[in-house]
Amino acid sequence: MSVPTKTASNAHAAAEDPSIAKSLSDAEIFYDQTAGWIATHYMSIVIACSIGAVIIAVLYGLRMLGTRLCRREHVGHWPKIIGRAIARTNLFFIVTLAARLVSGYANPPAVVSTTIGFLFTVAAALQAAIWVRELIIGTVEYRAGDDDSGSSTLGSAIGIIRLLVTSICFIVAILLILDNIGVNITGLVASLGIGGIAIGLAAQGIFSDLFASLAIIFDRPFRRGDTVRWDQTVGTVESIGLKTTRVRATTGEEVVISNTNLLNKELRNLAHTMRRRATLMLGVTYQTSPETCRRLPDMVKAIVTAHDKAVFLHCCMINFGASSLDYELLFDVIDEDVEVFNATRHSICIEILERFAREGIDFAYPTQTTFTAAPDGRMIMPYAEIPAELLHKG
Structure with missing residues (x-):
């Protein structure tokens, strides 16, 4: 009993299906040309393979260098992002790139050169997509912070x-x-464009908030834990989500606002204020002597400058009030922490009270003076009259 050979089987299949016949013909041509090329250019092929092996080794070494850059702690963020992209270089791309570079030296037949070119095109396109993806995502993750969990940033x-x-x-x-x-x-491409436009119009609000989230990632107007103020609301940012930001107001309730609406408002971040300014109004009675009034700014300046974090700006009389001589005190507290600012301002206020008490300076409060007349028409003053000799002496 005879066993049918592979050639006979191929010939039988080709006779039944013309497409199989064409495929078999192309395969035979590829085999014949490749065999003939190897037989006649074996020395050039060996040299090309050696050069290709060196290229592969160099490219693989670069990939290992990218992996090491990712693991180092004391390098900048950009070397880490670039190293992360290099570490994702595919071995298939490295081999096809080396084959593409050395193929011209070995003078391969057209069918072999076309095959190498096709494989390189596929590998290069996919590898470029991987590199671009790693660079973009690495940049986004860096801007979002080290901890990208949903509870801390925009996970x-x-x-x-x-x-x-x-x-x-x-x-x-x-x-x-x-x-x-x-x-x-x-x-x-036209179908993808029309589909993208339809999806974009249908989810316009979602994409608007998504891009607002991206703005928060890259611009960093605030982070979780910052105290912010917009309109009449002041509160602490508790979480930043895909569509909304949740703020715990100082009154206790949770305020939920969309990212788009939040960024469209005038937002004040109170967490990173390096210099906080305090304005105090000091009102003393009209019975305070001019000499004491003249010395008062120097007294206050000495109190403010005694504090390390306080910077004195000015203290001067600004108005003759209805019942007081009004002074304005301005000073800055150099610290981000609002509690340090409050403690410094409190200490300065207490020390002013103590100094004024020692100097006999009275703070004014709203008063009203009533003038009455005696039955004989003589004006009765509401305060003791100054002796005439003192008036002449003055």
């Missing part, structure tokens, strides 16, 4: 950003591959 937003960036990068890579192998992608 949910970053997850969606990863998905969107990955999808866009690989869709573009696939389109480039199809275009390079001769596929007409005009209709496909």
Whole structure:
């Protein structure tokens, strides 16, 4: 009993299906040309393979260097991001790149050169997508902070950003591959564009808040734990989500506001105030002597400058009030912590009270003086009259 050979089986299949016949013919041509090329250019092929091996070793070494950059702690963020991208270099891309670089030296047949070019195009497109994805996501994660959990920053937003960036990068890579192998992608690109516009219009509000989340990541107007103020609301940021930000108001309730509306307002971040200014109004009685009034700013200045974190600006009389001589005191407290500011201002106020008590300076309070007349029409003054000799002496 005879066993049918592989050639006979191939010939039988080719006779039944013309497409199989064409594939078998292409394969035979590829085999014949490759065998003939190896037989006639074996020395050039060996040299090209040696050079290719050196190129692969160098590129693999660069990939290992990128991995080490990712693990180092005392380097900047950009070396880490670039190292992370380099570490994701695919071995398939390294091999096809080396083959592409040395293929011209070995003078391969057209079918072999075309195959190497096609594989390199596929590997380069996919590798470029991976590099771009790693660079973008690495930059976003750095701007978001080291801890990107949902409770601290925009963890949910970053997850969606990863998905969107990955999808866009690989869709573009696939389109480039199809275009390079001769596929007409005009209709496909148009369909993707129309679909993207429809999705964008349907989810306009969601995307608006998503981009507002990106603005918070990159611009950092505030972070979790910061005290912010907008409109009539003052509170501490508790969480920053994909669509909304939750703030615990000083009155106790939780305020939920969309990221878009929050960034459209005039927002004041009170957590990073390096210099806080205090303005105090001091009102003394009209019975205070001019000499004491003249010395009062120097007294207050000495009290303010005695504090390390306080910077004296000015203290001067600014008004003759209805029942007081009004002074304005201005000083800055150099510290971010609002409690330090409050403690410094409190201490200065207490020391002013103590100094004024020692000097006999009375603080004024709203008063009203009533003038009455005696039955004979003589004015009765509400205070003791000054002796005439003192008036002449003055």
